[in-house]
Amino acid sequence: MPRPTGDAAPGLPQEPSRHGAPACPIVAGAKCSIRRRNALVGGMAHDSDILITGGGLNGPALALALAKGGLTSTVIDALPRQTRTDPGFDGRAYALALASVRLLRGIGIWPAIAPEAQPIERIVITDGRPGEGAGPFALTFDSAEIEEGAMGQMIEDRFLRRAFLDTIDATPAVTVLDSARVESQAVDAGGVTLTLADGRQLRGALIVGCDGRGSGTAQRADIRRHGHGYGQTAVTCAVAHARPHDGAAHEFFMPEGPFAILPLSGNRSSIVWSAGDAHAADLMAMDEDAFLEALRPVFGSHLGAISLASKRFSYPLNITLADSFTADRVALVGDAAHGLHPIAGQGLNAGLRDVAALADVLSTAHRRGEDPGAAPVLDRYARWRRFDSGTLAAATDGLNRLFSNDSPVLRLGRGLGLGAVQRLPALRRAFIREAAGLTGDLPALMR
Amino acid sequence: MPADTIDPAEVAKFEAMAAEWWDPAGKFRPLHQMNPCRLDYITSQIAAEFDRDPGTARPFQGLRVLDIGCGGGLLAEPMARLGAQVTGVDASPRNIEVARIHAAQTGLEIDYRHGTAEALAAAGERFDAVLNMEVVEHVADPLAYLTACHDLLRPGGLHVCSTLNRNPKSWLFAIVGAEHIARWLPKGTHDWRRFITPDELFDLLARAGMRPVDRKGMVLDFLRNEWKLSDRDLSVNYVTAALRPEG
Numbered sequence: 001m002p003r004p005t006g007d008a009a010p011g012l013p014q015e016p017s018r019h020g021a022p023a024c025p026i027v028a029g030a031k032c033s034i035r036r037r038n039a040l041v042g043g044m045a046h047d048s049d050i051l052i053t054g055g056g057l058n059g060p061a062l063a064l065a066l067a068k069g070g071l072t073s074t075v076i077d078a079l080p081r082q083t084r085t086d087p088g089f090d091g092r093a094y095a096l097a098l099a100s101v102r103l104l105r106g107i108g109i110w111p112a113i114a115p116e117a118q119p120i121e122r123i124v125i126t127d128g129r130p131g132e133g134a135g136p137f138a139l140t141f142d143s144a145e146i147e148e149g150a151m152g153q154m155i156e157d158r159f160l161r162r163a164f165l166d167t168i169d170a171t172p173a174v175t176v177l178d179s180a181r182v183e184s185q186a187v188d189a190g191g192v193t194l195t196l197a198d199g200r201q202l203r204g205a206l207i208v209g210c211d212g213r214g215s216g217t218a219q220r221a222d223i224r225r226h227g228h229g230y231g232q233t234a235v236t237c238a239v240a241h242a243r244p245h246d247g248a249a250h251e252f253f254m255p256e257g258p259f260a261i262l263p264l265s266g267n268r269s270s271i272v273w274s275a276g277d278a279h280a281a282d283l284m285a286m287d288e289d290a291f292l293e294a295l296r297p298v299f300g301s302h303l304g305a306i307s308l309a310s311k312r313f314s315y316p317l318n319i320t321l322a323d324s325f326t327a328d329r330v331a332l333v334g335d336a337a338h339g340l341h342p343i344a345g346q347g348l349n350a351g352l353r354d355v356a357a358l359a360d361v362l363s364t365a366h367r368r369g370e371d372p373g374a375a376p377v378l379d380r381y382a383r384w385r386r387f388d389s390g391t392l393a394a395a396t397d398g399l400n401r402l403f404s405n406d407s408p409v410l411r412l413g414r415g416l417g418l419g420a421v422q423r424l425p426a427l428r429r430a431f432i433r434e435a436a437g438l439t440g441d442l443p444a445l446m447r
Numbered sequence: 448m449p450a451d452t453i454d455p456a457e458v459a460k461f462e463a464m465a466a467e468w469w470d471p472a473g474k475f476r477p478l479h480q481m482n483p484c485r486l487d488y489i490t491s492q493i494a495a496e497f498d499r500d501p502g503t504a505r506p507f508q509g510l511r512v513l514d515i516g517c518g519g520g521l522l523a524e525p526m527a528r529l530g531a532q533v534t535g536v537d538a539s540p541r542n543i544e545v546a547r548i549h550a551a552q553t554g555l556e557i558d559y560r561h562g563t564a565e566a567l568a569a570a571g572e573r574f575d576a577v578l579n580m581e582v583v584e585h586v587a588d589p590l591a592y593l594t595a596c597h598d599l600l601r602p603g604g605l606h607v608c609s610t611l612n613r614n615p616k617s618w619l620f621a622i623v624g625a626e627h628i629a630r631w632l633p634k635g636t637h638d639w640r641r642f643i644t645p646d647e648l649f650d651l652l653a654r655a656g657m658r659p660v661d662r663k664g665m666v667l668d669f670l671r672n673e674w675k676l677s678d679r680d681l682s683v684n685y686v687t688a689a690l691r692p693e694g
Contacts, residue, residue: 045554070502173504189466189552367501368486369525371553376471376479 046204048074048175049372050362051194053182053217054210055084057157058334058351060164060174062208064107065355065445067173069363071372074175074202075168076194081178084161092157092236092313093270095120095249095262097349099446101153103356106445112163118265119150121247150247154262154270156238177202185220185330192329192373206373208331208358210351213320215336221327227320227339232257233280235273237312238264239295242304245269252298257317259298268309271299274317284314325382329373331358337385356443357384458548464541465549468519475519477631482521484665484674485580485686489522489607490529492661492688493576496605505530513574513599515564516582520546520557526578527555534558534574536567565591568598575601579608580686583648584641593655600691606657609665609686613642617683645681657689 050066052059055077063073077084096104096117104110123141141151168174181197185207194202209217218225234257245263252259257274264270273295275283283291288308299306320339325332334351358381365377471479490501499506508530514523517535519542527533527550535557537543543561550557560567564579577599586592596606611621618639625631643651649659664677665684676686 068502070504070506072504189469189549190554363502368483368490369527369529370483370486371524371528374471376483 046191047202048072048204049206049366050074051192051202051204051207052076052210053194053207054212054215054336055079055165055176055178056210056212057160057164057348058355059208059210060168061103061107061352062210062333062355062359063168063174064109064164064171065103065359066362067171068107069359069366070173071362071366072173072175074177074204076177076180076182076196076202078181079179081165084165084178092315093238093262093264094155094157094160094348096153096155098150098152099356100349100352103352103445107167109163109167112166113155113159116159116265117153117155118263119247120152120154120249120263121150123151123249123251125251126253154249154264156264156270182216182220185217187329204373205371206329206331206362206378208333209336210333212335213318213339215322215332217330218322218332218336221330223322223324223327223330223332225320225322227318229316229318230257231277232274232317233277234315234317235275235280235283235312236271236315237308238268238270238310239299239306240266240268240309241306242267243302245303254298261299261303267303269303271295273298277316280314284312325385326378328375329378331378331381333358353443353446354385356445357381359445360443461541461544461548465519465545465552468521468545469549475521477625478518478521480667480672481665481674481684484676485522485609486525488609488663488665488676488686488688489578490525492605492607496688496690497575507531510575511573512576512578513564513567513572514578514580515596516580517546517559518542520549520559522578522580523557523559524550524553524555527557531576532558534560534567534572536560536562536564538563564599565595568595572599573601574599574604576605576607579606581609581611583608584610584637584643589643589651590654593651593657597656597691600657602691602693604691606652606689606691607686608648608652608689609684610648611637611642611684612682613639613644613647614682617642620683645685645687648687652687652689657691659687659689661688662686 049071050063050073052063052073052075055075059075059077063075066073101110104113121142125141165176168176177196180200182194183197184195186193186195191203191205192207194204194207196202207217207221209215209221211217215225239261244267245261247263249263250261254274256276256279258272259274260272262270262272273280273283283294286294291312292306292308296306318339320335322332322337325337333354335347337354338350339347361377361381361384362372365372365374370377467473468475470476493499493507493510493512494501497507497510499510506529507526510531512526512531512533514520514526514533514535517523517537520535523533523535523546535543535546537546537559538561540561543559546557546559550559577596579593579596583589583592593608596608600606611617621637621642622639626634626636645662649662652659662681663686664679664681665674665686666677666680667673668675674684
């Protein structure tokens, strides 16, 4: 099937509903297979096997993994294409665990981003306090201690996003709909129908919500969620520094929250500064010089003189968990299922673990000829992921509560704890494997 | 049902029965539980025999597949979804109506017929693959039945047949356990004396003119509540593959 090129190119109106009859988004110049509202009948053919809401990172990753398994998909995103590829759109960088890198390799996007990625060779965790520098106890994880190689890779969001969009464009089994807002979803015995704001309808066997913490897909399926905020906000940006970082990542557990320095390609690092909401608002409001002035004592001097290398972005920290990973012909992936505190960079890694597990379950179902949206198939995914995500969310939550506390007893306790782990190589290796995402019941794409 | 004889009450009744057949937690739960394991065996045998890539969109395109004792279509629908041209036959007219209604709901084209394997064979129908799952232990004359199955295959065609072994363990599991204790199946579903050992089945298949090529056990993993194929344990449920020789 030929691919459309630039169907949502620059100049696309912001309001899709002002369009007349839509040109076929699936096959340029061909009869459109997307049906109008009145065409809905039981047993009608599917536009794609799987309808994916959300075209961020997990959505395209899932689409590519499904294509490997012989399943077709449509990725629907509310934003125009141009906004989604704008480098300023998202200032984040990700610490990709080794298991996530394996997935990206498996779905064919790793070669495109490898030149921009920075391997993490070492993780240094320190219990610190501003003005005092690093505490006396530090914990170092070195990739030389495990045979799998670098513990992870740092990659900037802009490179990852572009690689995903370019790769799904070149994949015939994946259709992309930009600037498309979902209005409703309806489930029947034969499949599921999504109605877009402009009246177009899409038919598939299953909807997968990759649409983030505020997942409309979950809301429309009556999946409730619960969670809480931390009163903390993460301020993140790229910093250029005089000395090379040698692939080291640093995490300081400060009373106000964790502060991380993560190595980027070249003499640059990404910082993630978790602070109280009010302090974070101050940091965002400062001009560059004032911000650098505030940053220097926290950042330390080990990398030499520093300057800002990107805009600053802030993300309020909160945790949300969906009550269920699945509903009738609906599955949730990533933040839509479990919005995690990004303290250890686990949000994307957990999302990609969902992606690999769901792709595994759906590809197996496809090989058997099972209906990929049937309840027994979705149950296999829910059973696989619920335990893993629950423990991860609880552990990350507990870690943050433990370390974001200025009690002298807790400070000493965790100092001793870090020192103890430092002296026990077997335990340290177990932590490294956990951080690299190599533990648990790994999906095929991550082995 | 011909369009001019549709009775809405009848349709509603069959729709309710279809929903029951296809409810994974309902009356046919044991079949639903075993189905992924049966499908793993069937699809891998068909893919290997006819050199198809199961990772593609419709790998069984162009193959004619017959499902004997198709019930509500639990095997016929997956085969159709994989691209095969499927005929389902069942001795119960109610099952055929149920299967037709469900296929219409899911948008799959399947040729469902009320009747028997023997009648189809006599009519000269030929298939690339015949699925003969959990039927042979219910027929009065297994050799005559398997001979009809042979006749339904084109030369080189594949016959997949599952049944229950006959030994003390299968009596304990399939009769005492499944029918009397767990109540997975209605009492009297199976007559243990009609169960067939794997060697007896291979012998019957050979006498019916087929060449047995493979056999595997189907074993329930109680911890995961999933059926798994086993190379060694054929003590209760098992499945076989046989070919009709060319020429």
